[in-house]
Amino acid sequence: MKRPAAFSLLGGAMLILGFSPSSAAQSTFVNTLMPQPAHLRVGSGALPWNTAVTVGLPHFKNQRLEDAVDRTLMQIERKTGVPRQRAITTSDASSLTIDVDGAGDAIQSIDENESYTLAVTSTGVKLHAATVVGAMRGMTSLLQLIQPSGSGFIVPAVQIEDSPRFRWRGLMIDVGRHFEPVEVIKRNLDAMAAVKLNVFHWHLSEDQGFRIESKIYPKLTGEGSDGLYYTQEEAREVVAYAASRGIRVIPEFDMPGHTRSWLVGYPELSSDPGPYTIRREFGVEQVAMDPTKDSTYQFIDAFLGEMATIFPDSYLHLGGDETPGTQWKNNPRVVAFMRAHNFKTTEELQTYFSERVLELAKKHGKHMVGWDEILNPDLPTDAVIHSWRGAESLTAAARRGYHGILSQPYYLDGMKSAEEHYLADPLPSNSDLTAEQRKFVLGGEVCMWGEHINPLSIDSRIWPRTAAVAERFWSPESVKDVDDMYRRLDVESLRIEALGLRHLTHEGAALRELAGTEDTDALRVFASALQPVSFGDRYKGQHTDQLTPLDNLVDAVRPDPPTRHQIAVLVGDLLKTPSANEQARTQLERQFKSWAAAVPTVETQMSTSPLLAVARPRAQQLLQLSQTAEEALSYLSSSSKAPAGWKQAKLAQIGTAREQQALVRFTFVDPLEELVKAVPEQ
């Protein structure tokens, strides 16, 4: 690997792990990199970013690289207001030199070299990478480095040597249960590239919808999609769009379960004659493909052959999760087949199916990925295990020589905090896998299941939380300071918004629509105290199906909104020295007062908005909880005692506020409970 001179001069000593807080003497560098690079050293000085900046591609270049350079320069232009350099030269003495060894894999592989080095001095930026994808990763870091300074912008002097910890860093989007137009997919690919994710897992078929055109089997979308699907041309466009951003596209055709939409047009694929309709309910469906008929495999063979012309990646996801045995057990022919093959359980029959489709995947040049149910004793070890039910299946698979991908801790519809996802490591250092076994862990995937999302809300469910997980997949395990992660996540969230994502604008628009007015200041304050309940709680609470309108308060409010972490930190700070931490107390008081003050206006708006009115109990609770917080803060700051019974009453109030109501929950009940518990009582 060729290194730019400026970099090699510094030698190994400069490679300090993680972020070095900069001293004023060195530079004004504020680290907002996300993900954090493997090695970073802060230098002194900075390159001014102005119209004098020249750009050179001294060695290799191709269209993909030039497009990536263009995109980066446009993003920098928008951020700085400095018109971009449009004349790209081949000079290696440019202020920004992008030195790339070669194109990289013709079709980006799992082993694509994504490493890069970035050396910034006061006279220039030298980016070096072995491949175009590596250069893209470096350009993303460059964009993140640029910061205001005085009346202009600078790139602070740093030395970065970076490469990903995991090879497989994915985001799965389920477009089966609710369809997402190409435009939504594209903007999410932009955001993925911004945080160096490299796999888009496209969950293209479900009981509730078949989403990609097949010319061989036109009834798949003709009868199984409600007209909501991607044409082959659109799918190719998405693949190209992803490739130009260094992202592989892995399509998933879930089978033999989760296939009711296939059976609407082709009931003969099932072991029950049907007829079938598109499923509207969620949850596990009782139908599955018939694994005993050769015609099933002929169908899959031809279909996969067709899909292989659209999706060039060498991996293919064939699902395999939640396959019910009901239909199989009820069909005497299938039962006879099982007996003849000496299969004692339907799981064994599924393994037979998995082996046969794995052979078909191979025939079309693909490795097969499947959800962890496929991990049965007879499964060939060239299958990749996608772990969704627990990290144990990942380690079990690695021990037995299967490659694996972790998703279990990264389900966005659980509506957990970025923090919780962030701290879940796919391969913690205390894992008891051997060094050899550890290599089988390819990485992880964030999962965005489709029950409760639509094109309006999806961005706010994926971002910014996924950026935190992207750092988990890319950066060293030791990078896990949660407060610092949130500080940088706030900045990254805005960078992602600048790409066109709507995770921040969605809430305001949805609240305006709910309230029927632009005057939503109070409602926004109210909403800032709320987050959606988990997938399970909503499903149970609302009995949602595919046709349920997603236009409630729960669809508007943000998962893990800023107040959650802020209040937890402030309460933590305060409780260290309850009577002395003025600043934390003042900020907490201000926040709770502002919530209490918003309630009357919100209640008035609720009286004219049927869709808001269901949350009326939440408004009353917010008022009460805010008063409780103010009382607690007052006792703590004055070191006085609450009357006997106060604590019990307030804890009961908090308990009530924790109960399911209106599909939303408060962001601050845990720290509030700590606060109440800390109050001394008479």
Place this chain on the structure above:
Amino acid sequence: MKRPAAFSLLGGAMLILGFSPSSAAQSTFVNTLMPQPAHLRVGSGALPWNTAVTVGLPHFKNQRLEDAVDRTLMQIERKTGVPRQRAITTSDASSLTIDVDGAGDAIQSIDENESYTLAVTSTGVKLHAATVVGAMRGMTSLLQLIQPSGSGFIVPAVQIEDSPRFRWRGLMIDVGRHFEPVEVIKRNLDAMAAVKLNVFHWHLSEDQGFRIESKIYPKLTGEGSDGLYYTQEEAREVVAYAASRGIRVIPEFDMPGHTRSWLVGYPELSSDPGPYTIRREFGVEQVAMDPTKDSTYQFIDAFLGEMATIFPDSYLHLGGDETPGTQWKNNPRVVAFMRAHNFKTTEELQTYFSERVLELAKKHGKHMVGWDEILNPDLPTDAVIHSWRGAESLTAAARRGYHGILSQPYYLDGMKSAEEHYLADPLPSNSDLTAEQRKFVLGGEVCMWGEHINPLSIDSRIWPRTAAVAERFWSPESVKDVDDMYRRLDVESLRIEALGLRHLTHEGAALRELAGTEDTDALRVFASALQPVSFGDRYKGQHTDQLTPLDNLVDAVRPDPPTRHQIAVLVGDLLKTPSANEQARTQLERQFKSWAAAVPTVETQMSTSPLLAVARPRAQQLLQLSQTAEEALSYLSSSSKAPAGWKQAKLAQIGTAREQQALVRFTFVDPLEELVKAVPEQ
């Protein structure tokens, strides 16, 4: 015309012009219709909108109608949270019966019948229209009628008989100076349909860019577009999208001036050999096509023939504005040609050109529309005059028997108020045209020129102001209550947002980007006092060209933000009874206090944002002006006198605030000046 029974029973007496304020005895109807229908009568009772609603298309139906019904039901579903009826029957006893006589024109014409009647009782809605387009207009009104009532939604009982005042109700978007992707065009078509506009005028070529693929002349986009253009397939998609919403698409190929982008690939079209590059500067360019060569017309002929296969509308816009004579006068061959034809001026030569291209348009089955410069003595009367330099050209044209369209008062880049646009009538009742001449006025077009817009900001420049003009074009001339217009415009703005438009979210996103943080409460308050300067002031102030980044405060703030009209109304109210109008005084005080309070935080953010920092003088001025307002309010409410010289000093301060600065201006200086002037002085 077949009428639904419920409607004809009521007879002519129910047709009351304009809006009847409803009495409590009748119903709870709140009129938020925009545009206002020609005839509306409020009945008593209401139809509950719930899952029991059935939908029937008893007579005619086609795909276009079914798609429109689907879209309407989806919009209502989203608004109400009531799952939509998916089984559309042919029953004429449905709760929503959509009774359409026939398809209407195969290709929507200028004479398409857009009228409809809508009869709502407590048992059902009967919509009747002669054509599918008429039914679309009626469905738009139905959506606007639905309102909350108790814990659900209702359609209040009304009788509407409606048809447009003008046949041509357009929006022009210039994609030449800055390109707008298909997605932007589509969402703007959605918004147009929401306010019953029916012509999308697509300004597809400019000195700064040629935006549609020609397969015959590939260098038009190959060398004249920077790669930013619509493929023919995309253009067809836009035409189909518009047609399915009852909108005609009129492409414009501006010629013989405004054509430098054509000349980059085809310099032979000009009378000067070139070579040419894409123009980056704005303003009038000195190049034009050569009107003396037959090859010019052969090129145009072939090109228009190709475009006719994409754009089926029978009208075609060929520009003709701002044609400079310079190149022609400098070319001896052109001068000789003029002499040979006895043309004394280059205007006469342009008329010769206009006549020839009009013949070519005719050859391809098109009527030619041109900007008002083409109105010269020899112009055939089948040309349509598009008036941009003044309403006089429209009336002059009508007197001479030309059809005309008015745009002069509807230039959005003037950054005028909705009010100002709204009150400009294309054909005021005091016009001295004869009844026969009046028929020549086809209607009007709102113009969105492209110098200072990009895909992020465009929606906020077009909407909601264009909705007010849409009412001007559709509703009776007598509908012109500005306060009522603003009341309804606020609601319409949210309905348009629900379609996916970004006119309301853009400001917040842009402010976050400028500030580099999500904490923009103070900045939003600051921005609410500001609006962009006019096109001319910005162009002069910033020396913009096509490559100028559009990421300043001026690009964030809204034209005609709500505070402008609100403060004008409150000050007007207050000055009627300065010492007695408590409510107006309190509201004004609160507003000015809130502005003053925002300034310190805004100034802090400006110190770390180079792009915001230019507006620092505006922050200081806002503080001073707010203090002035508070002082004035205090004098007026206490009926006390200001010290001598106070008024002069404050008026000077207001004068300074009116001066050009930071490309933004205050929304409230006029009413503030009135307030100050009203204060009695010692």
